[in-house]
Amino acid sequence: MIREQVKSAQVEAMKAGDKERLAAVRLILAKIKDRDIELRTASTVPDDDTVVVEVLQKMVKQRRESIEMFKNGGRDELAAKEQAEVEVIESFLPQQMSEDETRAVIDGIKAEVGAASIKDMGRVMAVLKERHGSVIDMSKASGLVKAALG
Incomplete structure (x- = not known):
């Protein structure tokens, strides 16, 4: 399950002292928890991996839009930070079709x-x-x- 992979990545990042990856993983876990709360009132709940994949895809899309805006605004350091987050998020997504x-x-x-x-x-x-x-x-x-x- 993807959720378990994210949780174990959080522990690994803490042990390794990788602050950037840890921050990105914590963001992912927070978004997944938000989505879980939203689904409490839903009549039909999709399986867990489907929910997590939707959350991750939405996060990647948001980051890519931010990267574009930062580059247009001349804020390359912020664009680089967002790109690093995209790479962490995509590491949990299933392999995409060509x-x-x-x-x-x-x-x-x-x-x-x-x-x-x-x-x-x-x-x-x-x-x-x-x-x-x-x-x-x-x-x-x-x-x-x-x-x-x-």
């Missing part, structure tokens, strides 16, 4: 649901997220689906 693998999966789903135009993008994206959401960057996949249907 772009070619993603295109192949999209083509298969497109044929399966009978998608012919951009109007069918929502159906394709829903199936894609349901089956492969943990191993595909959905923001990149959106562009690939649009290109495949366009």
Whole structure:
């Protein structure tokens, strides 16, 4: 389980005295705990790894947006700090599909649901997220689906 990997990484970072990694791991654990609290009132709760992967993907997306803003603002030291956090967060994510693998999966789903135009993008994206959401960057996949249907 990914949650256990994160907890053990926290202990390892403490023992190694790696303050930057420890801070990033603690941020991850805090976000996971926040998500657990949100799910207390949910009627259906997804499995644990799915929840953790969603949290990690959201954190990576936020950091990448921050990196872009910091670079545009000339704050390279802050961008470097965010990049270091991205690397720690991504170390816990499952191996992501390559772009070619993603295109192949999209083509298969497109044929399966009978998608012919951009109007069918929502159906394709829903199936894609349901089956492969943990191993595909959905923001990149959106562009690939649009290109495949366009």
